[in-house]
Amino acid sequence: MATPPYPPPPPYVPQPPANRLGGKHKTVLGCGGLLFTFVLIGAIGSACSPTGSETTKKVPGPAVTVTVTATATVTPAANAAAGSPKRAQESAPAPAASAEPVTAKARLSNHVGQQLQAAQDAAQAEGFLVLTSHDATGGNRMQVWDRNWKVCSQSPGPGTLDTATTIDFGAVKLEEACP
Structure with a gap:
């Protein structure tokens, strides 16, 4: 028998599929998964917290009464002695309210x-x-x-x-x- 003029073909090895996701897509998916994990852990932690076991009663406060008093002081003007009542009214200062805290x-x-x-x-x-x-x-x-x-x-x-x-x-x- 004669040897064939060409070498035998190499065995068939399937190639892996081309990566369709670039580096940006992997990062976004990884961050989204990480965020979902933190939200899930937070929800479980808040559901298991012991805050529901304490009950407190809200008591309404008493009514508060505030009293404000004002005093007015009027001093007659020097012109009032002159005999002109109209002038005395015009020159009299306006009543001042005392500002008490x-x-x-x-x-x-x-x-x-x-x-x-x-x-x-x-x-x-x-x-x-x-x-x-x-x-x-x-x-x-x-x-x-x-x-x-x-x-x-x-x-x-x-x-x-x-x-x-x-x-x-x-x-x-x-x-x-x-x-």
């Missing part, structure tokens, strides 16, 4: 033992708008999520106060004991 008072309830966010909401409903809070353990931790803290102390205590008074709540995390 108006302060509103309201009753502050005892908010110790409440969830920090509920205590803040209740104090605002009572008319107190200047509110602060601090870590009662002395650890200087920030109350980033007020619903995760409970009130251990309140300064000033309950009573009738000026509504411009700063109310400070000492708080600890829900699972911690008050110092």
